[in-house]
């Protein structure tokens with residue numbers, strides 16, 4: 001019998017302008033785990049994340065999330081929260097109002113859940129400051145709040161700590177371990193090896209659009 005995984009990438013390759021950016025990627029990922037992705041600038045981490053959440057369609061191969069093949073059964077995974085670069089928040093709205101507008105798109109999230117998500121990332125839901133007055137770290141925290149507010153099963157975070165101060169990094173680590181215990185499947189790309197090793201159950205090393213190393217960090221808390 002074949003084991004069933006929550007996320008599967010099957011021989012995924014992607015070419016952009018005839019240049020290969022992903023080469024024959026295979027992944028089998030489970031819920032209740034944190035997967036860390038490392039690699040130099042341009043090694044393909046962001047492209048791989050885009051493919052896993054349906055933002056780009058592979059030139060070859062397939063991505064399955066929760067039993068659904070992206071680009072065939074559905075365009076996007078049914079339940080995914082993504083933080084890739086800075087989300088397109090509106091400058092003249094508060095943090096709450098920005099999330100409220102996004103929440104209204106699918107009608108599943110009430111105001112209390114928005115407030116809870118904002119609190120979970122260490123911001124104040126009653127903060128009346130407009131987004132344009134937010135610091136870089138606050139913007140990153142709001143991006144995280146957006147990624148988790150719908151309680152997605154798959155959480156994909158590209159460099160989630162690069163603008164956070166040390167308190168912010170500690171809070172994020174705790175939040176991610178809590179989400180892991182809630183059986184989420186979490187993928188993180190980071191250049192911080194120590195932080196990634198601390199959080200991750202498994203590490204994938206990328207180079208030149210390929211996964212060149214994969215290791216298990218063993219049982220964690």
Ligand SMILES: Nc1ncnc2c1ncn2[C@@H]1O[C@H](COP(=O)(O)OP(=O)(O)OP(=O)(O)O)[C@@H](O)[C@H]1O
Pocket residue numbers: 016017021039040041042043044045046047048
């Ligand atoms: N819009 C684009 N059009 C063409 N090529 C692109 C585009 N975006 C990225 N690439 C190329 O795809 C390759 C992989 O880039 P990617 O952004 O996935 O790397 P990364 O590992 O996330 O890097 P970083 O650590 O800098 O975030 C690079 O060679 C890059 O030049």
